[in-house]
Amino acid sequence: MFYVSISSSAIEKIKEHAGKNPDKEVIGLLTGRMDGNTLIIEDTVTGEIVSEKTKAILTPETIAKIADEILSGKIKGNIIGWYHSHLGFGVFMSEIDIKTQMKMQQFSPYIVALIIDPTKNEIGFFTVDANTRSPIMLTEDLIHVYAPEEEPIPPRFMQPPPPQFFYPPPATTKPPTEKAKPPLKHRKTPYIAITLTAIICLAILGAYIYIFRYTPVKADLDFYPYTNRVFYGETIRFNANISGGQPPYNCTWYVDGKLKVSQKIVNGTSSSFNYTADMLGTVKISFNVTDNKTEWSKTICFTIISNTFIEVLQPEEGSQQPWGE
Structure with a gap:
């Protein structure tokens, strides 16, 4: 030593x-x-x-x-x-x-x-x-x-x-043919x-x-259909692929700031969420993931639009009104 x-x-x-x-x-x-x-x-x-x-x-x-x-x-x-x-x-x-x-x-x-x-x-x-x-x-x-x-x-x-x-400690005895080593301070x-x-x-x-070494947690967020404009009543499927950090991961999904799903992932790196559009206008979907050290989040905005129906006006019952001329 x-x-x-x-x-x-x-x-x-x-x-x-x-x-x-x-x-x-x-x-x-x-x-x-x-x-x-x-x-x-x-x-x-x-x-x-x-x-x-x-x-x-x-x-x-x-x-x-x-x-x-x-x-x-x-x-x-x-x-x-x-x-x-x-x-x-x-x-x-x-x-x-x-x-x-x-x-x-x-x-x-x-x-x-x-x-x-x-x-x-x-x-x-x-x-x-x-x-x-x-x-x-x-x-x-x-x-x-x-x-x-x-x-x-x-x-x-x-x-x-x-x-x-x-x-390893030095040997207590040396073979007769071995030359003595110089003192430590003179060794090169x-x-x-x-x-x-x-x-x-x-x-x-x-x-x-x-x-x-440790890298902060993050995720790649995908959704289907691949558009930010969806019809009322349509379902949007989300998937988050998590990387970095250390499991377990705590995953949460929000709609306009309201918690919808909370998941704890121990043996995996993926979190999913389905949202069915139940309102018109702009909706914000947010995903958040944390481990024991860092946090990552992302928000995506969607515009919900109404379905366009072509209404065929039926003639009143018993009417002789023609369908067309």
């Missing part, structure tokens, strides 16, 4: 980034270095983001710019982690977060994910067990925030970190490969979030 020490300025940049976008997810990279048993996060880097409430994507131009500046040395340090926000969901690692973290840990286990929920004012540092794929939230004794004039590694970090067995981790992997993962992450 390892310690994590993050600069106060980096923490503030992440808080500010997330705080300025309370209705949209944000995403970025953590830069710094590994020193002994401590992963030191010195700064953050991000750029232009296409973001909504349930997704955040670094644009291709931003990804290319970050890659160039890291490899050219304009951005100091190496990619040692990434951060993103959850909006009111709390601090945890979703299945997509785990996949992203695993991709970044291919070249080194010394990569962290920082997740912030600005709504709940929560921050958490995570890694993933390479064997079980279980997310591990770092405890407070493994984390330190250092001020600008402060040494990034506190004295308590000079001791070996407590064994968490997040990664392929951070250029990690940097490129991190950038690619963040590009993929946006698509994953878009596909797999």
Whole structure:
């Protein structure tokens, strides 16, 4: 296991980034270095983001710019982690977060994910067990925030970190022919490969979030006959095909604001309603669907017209009036 020490300025940049976008997810990279048993996060880097409430994507131009500046040395340090926000969901690692973290840990286990929920004012540092794929939230004794004039590694970090067995422990004995490995602080981790992997993962992450995370409920509303002018007494058949959201769906149909049908759909995505025109003039048919998070509604106006009858005036009974001449 390892310690994590993050600069106060980096923490503030992440808080500010997330705080300025309370209705949209944000995403970025953590830069710094590994020193002994401590992963030191010195700064953050991000750029232009296409973001909504349930997704955040670094644009291709931003990804290319970050890659160039890291490899050219304009951005100091190496990619040692990434951060993103959850909006009111709390601090945890979703299945997509785990996949992203695993991709970044291919070249080194010394990569962290920082997740912030600005709504709940929560921050958490995570890694993933390479064997079980279980997310591990770092405890407070493994984390330190250092001020600008402060040494990034506190004295308590000079001791070996407590064994968490997040990664396979080293062997207690070695074969005689195996060469001793150099101390951890002198090992060279392929951070250029990690940097490129991190950038690619963040590009993929946006698509994953878009596909797999929650999307608001909505519906496609169809009706037959396919006209907004119908005759008095005619029946209009409606059908709503629901998408997005999470079942169960609560569906309601209204005629001129009056509730006519209420349905709860657990195993399906369709709601139907038949209306027989029983009045002349304009009629408003409304459909509303909700799940446990969002709502969608639509109103369609119809004009009800009377049937035109050609009345044949029959002559009075017994009359000799001809039908025609």
